[in-house]
Amino acid sequence: MRKTHRDEWRVTAIVKPRRPADLGLTGIGELAEFVATSGPITVAVLPRRLGSLGWVSMSDSLASRDIEGDYRRRCEAIAAELRKLPHVDEVAVAYTETHFCSHCNLQWDVLTEAEATDDGCVQDEHSIAGEPVCCEAAIAEFRAERGIPQLAGAGESA
Ligand SMILES: [Zn+2]
Structure with missing residues (x-):
């Protein structure tokens, strides 16, 4: 977060x-x-x-x-x-x-409205504006809070 x-x-x-x-x-x-x-x-x-x-x-x-x-x-x-x-x-x-990410400590950054419609920026078709871009843990947390399907392969060990 x-x-x-x-x-x-x-x-x-x-x-x-x-x-x-x-x-x-x-x-x-x-x-x-x-x-x-x-x-x-x-x-x-x-x-x-x-x-x-x-x-x-x-x-x-x-x-x-x-x-x-x-x-x-x-x-x-x-x-x-x-x-x-x-x-x-x-x-x-x-x-x-x-602002920084509690998971990876990188600077907090999220998809803008424009980036959320840009295939080059999004993770998959479920990405929306406001989704963090720093790490998978932050994305998973964001999606879990909103009932958005998780990234394919999320939860598997990297
Ligand atoms: Zn992060």
Whole structure:
């Protein structure tokens, strides 16, 4: 079946600086008043790695039993702090999703509507759009759930 992995956790935000200090330009507050940018400044704030404890660094899987959840919570905490800043707007937690097959671990990919009518793409005449293409186990699971006849030879040892 399709499994989802979330990675590359980050907090995106738009910085709208009004004073030089909003950009970290300090020491000129007595002399300067405003700072202008040519457009919105979009930043991605990356969380500290779960396994990076300052005094020691280890893999995330050693430091956490719920890597996805811990990164989500860490990013939400970062976002909550950023939302308090008057010159920061549109704060959002973001991540990259990848889908993979629980049987073969390859990237999850399925037949499109067009491919399902293309003899060069389908497994047999029972293939329909949405059928996985990575491995026989995924196809067998997909077909079993929908009552579609299995591939000829499915179940035999390869
Ligand atoms: Zn597979």
